[in-house]
Amino acid sequence: xxxxxxxxxxxxxxxxxxxxxxxxxxxxxxxxxxxxxxxxxxxxxxxxxxxxxxxxxxxxxxxxxxxxxxxxxxxxxxxxxxxxxxxxxxxxxxxxxxxxxxxxxxxxxxxxxxxxxxxxxxxxxxxxxxxxxxxxxxxxxxxxxxxxxxxxxxxxxxxxxxxxxxxxxxxxxxxxxxxxxxxxxxxxxxxxxxxxxxxxxxxxxxxxxxxxxxxxxxxxxxxxxxxxxxxxxxxxxxxxxxxxxxxxxxxxxxxxxxxxxxxxxxxxxxxxxxxxxxxxxxxxxxxxxxxxxxxxxxxxxxxxxxxxxxxxxxxxxxxxxxxxxxxxxxxxxxxxxxxxxxxxxxxxxxxxxxxxxxxxxxxxxxxxxxxxxxxxxxxxxxxxxxx
Ligand SMILES: C[S@@+](CC[C@H](N)C(=O)[O-])C[C@H]1O[C@@H](n2cnc3c(N)ncnc32)[C@H](O)[C@@H]1O
Ligand code: SF4
Numbered sequence: 526x527x528x529x530x531x532x533x534x535x536x537x538x539x540x541x542x543x544x545x546x547x548x549x550x551x552x553x554x555x556x557x558x559x560x561x562x563x564x565x566x567x568x569x570x571x572x573x574x575x576x577x578x579x580x581x582x583x584x585x586x587x588x589x590x591x592x593x594x595x596x597x598x599x600x601x602x603x604x605x606x607x608x609x610x611x612x613x614x615x616x617x618x619x620x621x622x623x624x625x626x627x628x629x630x631x632x633x634x635x636x637x638x639x640x641x642x643x644x645x646x647x648x649x650x651x652x653x654x655x656x657x658x659x660x661x662x663x664x665x666x667x668x669x670x671x672x673x674x675x676x677x678x679x680x681x682x683x684x685x686x687x688x689x690x691x692x693x694x695x696x697x698x699x700x701x702x703x704x705x706x707x708x709x710x711x712x713x714x715x716x717x718x719x720x721x722x723x724x725x726x727x728x729x730x731x732x733x734x735x736x737x738x739x740x741x742x743x744x745x746x747x748x749x750x751x752x753x754x755x756x757x758x759x760x761x762x763x764x765x766x767x768x769x770x771x772x773x774x775x776x777x778x779x780x781x782x783x784x785x786x787x788x789x790x791x792x793x794x795x796x797x798x799x800x801x802x803x804x805x806x807x808x809x810x811x812x813x814x815x816x817x818x819x820x821x822x823x824x825x826x827x828x829x830x831x832x833x834x835x836x837x838x839x840x841x842x843x844x845x846x847x848x849x850x851x852x853x854x855x856x857x858x859x860x861x862x863x864x865x866x867x868x869x870x871x872x873x874x875x876x877x878x879x880x881x882x883x884x885x886x887x888x889x890x891x892x893x894x895x896x897x898x899x900x901x902x903x904x905x906x907x908x909x910x911x912x
Contacts, residue, residue, distance in 0.1 A: 534790035535589040537782050538613055540572065541796035542598040543818045546630075549666045550731035551693075551724060555798035555816050556596040565605045571825040572795055573612035575814070578830040579793045580616030583803050586791070587618040590782035591625045593647075599629035603641025610646045624687075624781045626651055631677035631690075632669045639684045649687040651720070651780075652677055657707050661696055678714050689718035689780065694752055695744050696724050701751045705759060712763045717778030721756055722771050723749060753901050770853045770900050787850045789843075797821035797831065808837040840867055845911045852907055857894025875909055 544563055545556040580586075591613060593606065606627065613619070626649040627642055629635050639650065654674040656662050662671060669677075674690075681688040692711055694704050711719065724743060726736045735741035744752060757767060765773040769787060772780065785792050794801030798816035802809060813834035815821040821831040838846065844867030851858035864870050876893065879885040884899030884906050899906055 534788060535781060535785050536586045536617075536790065537590040537592065537785035537792040538576075538588055538617075539782075539792055539794045539796075539799055539801070540591065540593045540598075540609055541596065541794070541799040542593060542601055543596045543797045543816075544600055545595065545597045546600070546668060547666070550735075551665060551727065553727035553730055554596065557818055559818075563600075565602055567822065569605055569608045569612075571822050571831075572609050574825050575795045575830050576609075576612045576616055576793075579795065579801070579803075582805060583791070583793070584616075587620050588613060589620040589623055590785055591623065592782040593625075593627040595628055597630050597635075598627050599635040599638060599642075603638055603645045606642055606647060607645035624649055626780065626782055628653065629677070629681075630669065631674035633673055633676065636677040636680040639680055643684050648685060649689070649780075650681045650685050652681060652688065652690040654678065654690040654711070655693045656696070657692075657710055658703075661699075664697065665693065675714060682716065687718070687778070688716060689720060690715065691720040691722065693722050693724050694756065695749045697742055697744075699744060699752065701748070701755050704752050705755050708756060708759050712759070712765065715765065717765075718772070718774040718780060719760070719765055720772050721760070723753065750901055757897055766855070767900075768855050770903060784854075787854050789847050789850060809843050811836055811838055843867070848911055849907050852893075852895050852903065852910075855894065857888065857892040860891070860893050871910060879906060879909060 541555065543555050543557050545558055548556060548558055591610070593601070593609075598606075610625070625647045627647045628651045629639070631652045631654055642650070652674070654671075654677075655665055655667055657671045657674070659670050662669065662674075678688070678690060690711070692708070694708075708721070726733050726741075726743065732741055736743070743749075760766060760773045764775055766776075767773050768779050769783070772783065774780070784790075789802075791804045792801055793803065794812055794814065797814060797818045798821075799814050801812040803812060804810075811834060812832055814831035815824050815833050824831045844863050847858060847863055847866055860871055871893070876885060879899070880887075882899075883896055884902065885893060886896050887893055895903055895906055
């Protein structure tokens with residue numbers, strides 16, 4: 526599986542903290558609620574062991590981004606975050622301008638830890654605000670009010686030079702007028718980055734059961750499209766254009782960590798249920814660890830890693846992944862990189878048809894990208910172009 530075409534680019538380390546105080550009914554992330562105290566020291570040892578075993582496979586890298594995701598990483602003690610950062614620094618060089626993000630839930634308790642995270646080295650936080658409407662927050666099963674979330678944003682602003690927050694839209698009964706007002710208010714609180722996700726009904730979540738029973742009605746395709754369009758207009762006018770289908774930033778303030786995924790660069794996935802992509806001897810290795818926290822711990826303690834998937838991607842798989850991830854970005858993809866990965870050109874006839882439909886376009890530099898009107902049907906565009 527020789528692939529000389531994966532450009533070096535940024536190298537990222539993803540750390541997954543798999544615990545939450547309660548499970549939100551829409552969420553299918555690898556998150557677990559535990560009523561007994563979490564033995565953080567034991568987890569630190571396991572994270573350090575997995576970092577060491579990964580670094581032994583890909584030595585000599587310089588880490589340019591680190592992302593603590595979850596679950597709810599803001600439930601970790603700052604000392605735990607610091608110890609994990611120390612372990613990363615022991616095995617790899619750290620770039621002087623490294624971006625270190627921590628995902629936080631916006632409750633008052635969690636905001637009290639922000640100073641500690643800053644002292645540990647975190648320089649960016651991403652807050653799960655989700656909505657500025659208390660009734661919507663309740664329906665989403667959130668444990669915070671809108672005011673509490675705004676207070677947490679204010680604390681973040683006072684401590685971190687960079688912060689972002691997430692909102693979920695296309696919620697039950699939401700109209701374009703309501704969403705526009707909420708989004709404008711949110712932009713007033715935002716700095717350089719916002720993640721705006723359309724509510725997705727994920728299989729096997731409580732929301733999926735309610736949806737199936739007709740008790741949770743989400744906006745139909747036309748309304749969802751209207752909501753998407755007002756999102757783009759309002760954000761672009763406020764200087765926060767979409768650089769990815771759900772992510773908006775002032776130019777230069779994009780989340781470098783997520784760009785590592787979307788641009789197909791290299792990243793190590795550490796912790797329960799984390800995914801990684803390692804470039805080893807010309808091969809692109811997909812890794813995935815055991816999802817269940819206690820089983821992951823036991824696996825790491827006995828084997829030194831929690832891997833349950835560790836396999837080289839075929840050229841076709843690499844090329845499809847490049848399309849799937851790269852076409853999410855406003856900058857699009859380089860057709861020549863697709864060709865080098867897959868050994869064949871993109872189908873010019875299919876591209877011509879998609880261009881006629883206004884779903885894709887070429888940039889002056891020859892990149893292929895999805896247009897604003899193509900983004901709402903991105904899955905269909907990718908399916909059309911993939912092998
Ligand atoms: C790992 S999650 C959560 C981070 C943090 N635990 C929180 O809830 O604030 C990252 C983001 O994905 C989004 N998300 C999760 N499930 C979603 C769904 N079913 N539909 C749309 N967005 C979702 C939320 O905006 C969330 O903040
Ligand atoms: S949305 Fe966040 S807090 Fe809620 S269950 Fe998922 S990861 Fe946990």
